[in-house]
Amino acid sequence: MDPEVGFTSDVIRDPARFVGRTNQLTDCMKAVNAPLSLIAVYGKRGVGKSSLMRQVQQMALGDYTLAKYAGLQGQIPQKPRKYLTTYYTCDSSINGVEGLLRRLCNDQDGEDGLLRLVPNDGKELVEFDRIKEVSAGADLKVVNWGAKGIESSKYAKTVEGDIVQTFRNYLSAIVTHQVKGKMKRDGLLILLDEFDVIENKSGIGSLIKSLSSADVKFAICGIARDLTDLVEDHASVERLLEEGAIHVKAMIPAETSQIFSTAERLFKNEIVFDPDVVGKISELSGGYPYLAQLLGKECVTVANRLSVKLVDPTVLTEVLDDVRNGTAFPTLESQYQRAIGESEDRKILLHFLAEQEDRADISADELGRVLVKRLRQDAKDVGIEWVDQLLPRLLDKKFGPALFRLPEKQGVYEFVNPVFRLYVRLRNF
Template identity: 60%
Template sequence: MIDPEIGFTADVIRDPERFVGRTRLIEQCISSINAATGLISVYGKRGVGKSSLLRQIQQMALGDYTVAKRAGLAHLIPNNPRRYLTVFYTCDSMIENGRDLLSRLCNDQNEEDSLLRLVPDDGKEIIEFTRSKETSAGADLKVVNWGAKGIESTKYAKVVPNDIVQTFRNFVDSVVANQVKKRMKRDGILIILDEFDVIKDKNGIGSLIKSLTTSEVKFAVCGVGRDLSDLVKDHNSVERLIEQGTLPVKPMEPGESEAIITRAAELFKGELKFTPGVAPLIAHMGQGFPYFVQLLGKQCVSVANARGAKVIDEDIVLEVKERLGRGEGFPTLEQAYQRAIGRSSDRQLLLHLLAEQSGEESMFSDEIGRIVLKNSRQDAMDLDIEYVDQLIPRLVEEKSGPVLERVSERQGVYEFVNPILRQYIRLRSLN
C-alpha cells in the first residue's frame, strides 16, 4: 500500500518543497517582504491557495528563500534580505471588530505563532526553531515552557486596563526591543492575519493597521475577496502602504495544476509513477483549484492501491471520475452537495443547471463563479422544474451551507460560495 499523503495533501502547504507554481506572486512577495514599510494583502477565492502562499511568505520573512529558489527566482533575492520574527493568526467569525482582533492577538497562546510567545516574561522559556527541514534556514522562536505562573496576558509586561490598543502597542514594542533587536538581531516583526474577511465590523481597521505599521512592524492580511476593499473597509487609509503588497491569488493555470502531479511523482520517489496523459486530465477536472487537484491525486492513489498498481494511468483517473459521479471518494464535498439538495430532486436539478452555467473560460476570469438566475430559467422550465423561486432561498440559507450568496450589486446574480463545490457538482452525476 502506498500512502497518498507522501505525494498529495489537502493541508495548507507549509513545506516549500510541496509548493508549486505561483512564480509571479512569489516575485511580488520578495519585493513586498523587503520593503521597509507597507502592508501585504493577499486575497482570492476559497480554496485557491491563499493560506499556503501566506505560509511561504512567513518562511521567506524568516530568511528561508527555498520557495523562491525553486521557482527560479534566486536572482531576485536581495543580498541581505530583510529578516523578521513572525506572528501568524487565523481569524474567526467571533471576532467583532479591530479591538477584538487586538485582544485575540494579545491572548493567543500558540507556541509557534502567537504574539504572546514573544513577549518577554521571567518564567517563560523560549527556544529557536526552524520551520523547514533545512537547518540552515531562518529560525523563529517558540515557547517550550510558559512558566510556573501560567498563561495570562495580564501577567505580561505593561498591560493597560481597558485600552487594548495601547496594550497591543506595548506588547509589540517589548517584542521589538527584546526579541527582534536584542536577541535575534532581525529587521522587524511580521504579523500575518489569515481569514481576515470573517471579521464582522471592519470599520477603522485600515487606520488601525496604518497607525501600528512602522519600519519595524509590518502586517500581512489575507482573506476571501476580490480586492483589498473586501478585506479592509477603510482601505483609503492604507492606500499608501500597499504599493507592492497586493497579491491577488487566482485559480491556477493548467500548467501549474499539472505541476502538482509532477511534484507528487517526485515525492513518491519512483514508488508510484504517472503516465503522461494523467496530469492534464486531473488538471482539467480540478479547474485551477489546487485543493481539488490534491484530492483527485489522493483518490487516484487509493484506486491504484486497490488495484495493486504502481503506475497511475488514464484508466485510473477515469475510475476516480466515475466514482466521483456516483458520489464516492470525496466525502466532504458529497456531504455539502447532499445538504444543499435537501432531498428535493428539483433543487438537485436546478443546482446542476446553475453549476453548469457559462463556459469554463469564465472560471479563470474575475467573474469566477458568477451565475445569473434568469439564464437558467428556460432550461429549468424545459426540465419541468416548477417554482424555481421557491427553490433558491434554501440555497442561500445558512443551513444549506450556504451554497450560493447574492452578489449585492446586481439582482438575480449569485455566486457559489465554494467554487470547488461548484466544480464537484459539474462532475457529479444526477443520480
C-alpha cells in the first residue's frame, strides 16, 4: 500500500484530505466574504497554515465543499463572493516591497501566477477546476502563451523602471478585463504564502492598504507568534485585519484523530489503525499535523514491511524505534545532527531543553518557551559546567537554528520549529 494515498507531508489542497479547524474555517468564510479586509493566517511551524491557505483559495473560488464536510453549511453565505486568485510562495531572497512586486509581476505559473491574468494577445486562457472532483472552484489558467513565449514587457501598462506603478496597472487591467469582464467575479484575491521569510517587510503593509478595495483583496500567511511578527507596519493595516486575522494553533486530539480516520477512508480500509495507536500518535505529535502525518506514513511503511493491514502497538513500537535511532525522518535527523555538531554535551543540553515542561502559571501564548536557568543544575548534575558556551551553535542560522532568543525576556528561548522539539524528545541520546 502506498503511504502517500492516506498521508502526506505536503500542503493539503484537496478538501477531502483536510480535517478539523472548524473555528478557523468559520473565520476564513467571514474574511473571504467581507467586502474589505486583509486575511492573515499565522501560527507556529508545522500547524498546517499553508494547507488552510489553500482552502481559503478554494472558498474564494466559490467551492465550499470543505465547509459542508465540517457541518458548516448554515454559515455559507447565500451569495458568496467569488474571486479570481493568484497564489505565490515567497522565499528569503525577496528583499522589500519592490522585490516582492517584481516577483509577482514576472511569475509565469500557468495556474497561480499573477501574470497569467494580465491581458495579452499572445496567450489563451481557459477555465479549469482546481479540484477535479469539484465543479464549483473554477479559475483561469494559461493553455498557450503564444509563439513568442512570455515577456513581461509585452504586457500593456508596463512602466519601465517603476515596478510599483506597473503592479498597480496590472491589477487595474486584471480587474477590468478578467474579473469584471470575462469572468464576472467580485474581485481578485492575491494570496502570499510564507510571507514571514521576506527579509525587509517595511512598507508592504502600507502598500497592501493602499491597494485593497472591494475589487482587490490580499491574504498573507506565515510563521508568527502574533500579527506584529507577520506585518512589520502593522498599524497601517490594523482596520483591515478586524475580520481577517486567523491564528492557527496546535490541533486538539480529536482533530488529530481525524487525520487517521480520513487516511483509512482514503486507503479504503485496506490499512486500519488501532485506536490505541491513534491516541499515542496524537499525544506524541503534540497537535502538529505535520508530525502526525509523518508518523502515520511511517506506520504504513512498517506495516507493508511486516505484511499486515492492522497498525497495532507492535507496528508503532517498531516505528518509534526507527525514530529513536535516527533512521525514520531524514530531514529532522539532519537538523538534529547540525544542531549538536560533534559535542556530546550539546546533545544532552538540547535534550534537556526539549524535555523542559511548561510551568502551570504561564499563559497559553507562552507555551513552548524554555528557560536556560532551569536546566543549569540538571546540566551540572551530569558534569556539564559551561552551558553558555554550548548555546551559541543552537542559535546560529548556519546550523539551523534550533532556538531563538526572546528579546523581551532575558534567558528565555523558544524552539524555532516545535516539530523539531518533539522529534528531539523522541530521539535517543
